[in-house]
Amino acid sequence: MRFARSLLALAALSISVECAAGVGSGTFRVNISVNDPGKSALCVSQSLSQATGALVQVICSTGQFVSIGPRPGAPFAGVHGGAFTYYLNPSPDFQLDGSRSVMQGTGTVTEYRVFSRDGIDRFIDILVSF
Amino acid sequence: MSKLQMKKLAIAVAALSAVAMGSGEAQATNTSGSFNVNITLTSSCVLGTISAVTFAYTTQQVAASNAAGGGFNVTCTNTLPYTFGLSAGTPGTAPGAATLNVTDNGVNLAYQLNLSAAGGTGNGNAQAFSIGGTMAGGQSGTCATGSCTNTAGATTSSNNIQTLFVTY
Numbered sequence: 001m002r003f004a005r006s007l008l009a010l011a012a013l014s015i016s017v018e019c020a021a022g023v024g025s026g027t028f029r030v031n032i033s034v035n036d037p038g039k040s041a042l043c044v045s046q047s048l049s050q051a052t053g054a055l056v057q058v059i060c061s062t063g064q065f066v067s068i069g070p071r072p073g074a075p076f077a078g079v080h081g082g083a084f085t086y087y088l089n090p091s092p093d094f095q096l097d098g099s100r101s102v103m104q105g106t107g108t109v110t111e112y113r114v115f116s117r118d119g120i121d122r123f124i125d126i127l128v129s130f
Numbered sequence: 131m132s133k134l135q136m137k138k139l140a141i142a143v144a145a146l147s148a149v150a151m152g153s154g155e156a157q158a159t160n161t162s163g164s165f166n167v168n169i170t171l172t173s174s175c176v177l178g179t180i181s182a183v184t185f186a187y188t189t190q191q192v193a194a195s196n197a198a199g200g201g202f203n204v205t206c207t208n209t210l211p212y213t214f215g216l217s218a219g220t221p222g223t224a225p226g227a228a229t230l231n232v233t234d235n236g237v238n239l240a241y242q243l244n245l246s247a248a249g250g251t252g253n254g255n256a257q258a259f260s261i262g263g264t265m266a267g268g269q270s271g272t273c274a275t276g277s278c279t280n281t282a283g284a285t286t287s288s289n290n291i292q293t294l295f296v297t298y
Contacts, residue, residue, distance in 0.1 A: 034271045036271070
């Protein structure tokens with residue numbers, strides 16, 4: 001009986017040696033960089049008026065970004081309330097490069113990157129309705 | 131046979147015997163024995179340096195962010211099978227798992243790590259694998275300024291070191 005137990009013990013030992021030869025390990029870092037455009041490039045309308053056809057100045061953390069006002073004699077359809085949306089009417093000289101939505105608390109900000117295909121700076125008409 | 135012939139024969143036999151005795155020293159009898167060469171090979175795997183897994187994330191980005199880096203080499207005994215496992219922190223808990231979910235406590239962003247393969251079979255040479263990572267879109271993270279990292283400043287993480295296990 002004792003001999004049989006010894007054999008069983010030896011068999012179990014040999015099996016465990018074959019199954020668990022060894023374990024190696026190594027550590028590694030997980031580096032994360034996060035960019036928050038809401039803080040690095042926050043732009044607000046400093047002179048926003050509730051009146052239709054108002055002059056709107058957009059001020060960014062890096063300084064004034066743009067002043068937008070109605071062009072004399074041009075149609076300006078204003079509607080109060082709602083999220084601000086900048087409507088761009090791309091001409092053959094300009095090209096839209098995608099868009100994305102960024103949550104800024106309340107409302108939705110829609111962003112467009114606009115650039116000139118021929119590399120020449122020129123005015124861009126932007127209609128703002130609010 | 132005459133006496134003379136008998137005498138010649140005796141001389142010849144004596145000469146042959148002398149020659150035979152002389153050649154007996156030049157042709158010693160060969161003998162041989164065999165022996166075993168016993169070798170005990172302890173199989174093992176050597177894990178190389180693991181490069182950092184790196185995420186670049188923009189708050190509330192729509193698409194998921196895939197990590198860069200995470201490459202490593204493992205060198206195992208020829209024909210030795212091995213498996214990989216990931217575990218949080220260090221020293222971690224063997225054998226680890228195929229995937230690892232972590233929320234970085236510095237920048238407060240959740241990510242999942244995975245492996246390019248569950249394991250392999252050693253061939254005596256360095257074999258290349260990698261740890262991948264995915265960070266889901268729509269996360270805000272924590273960052274008081276325009277940009278932050280989990281390796282410096284107020285958002286320095288204390289859980290950004292993970293462990294890879296190789297079981298063989």
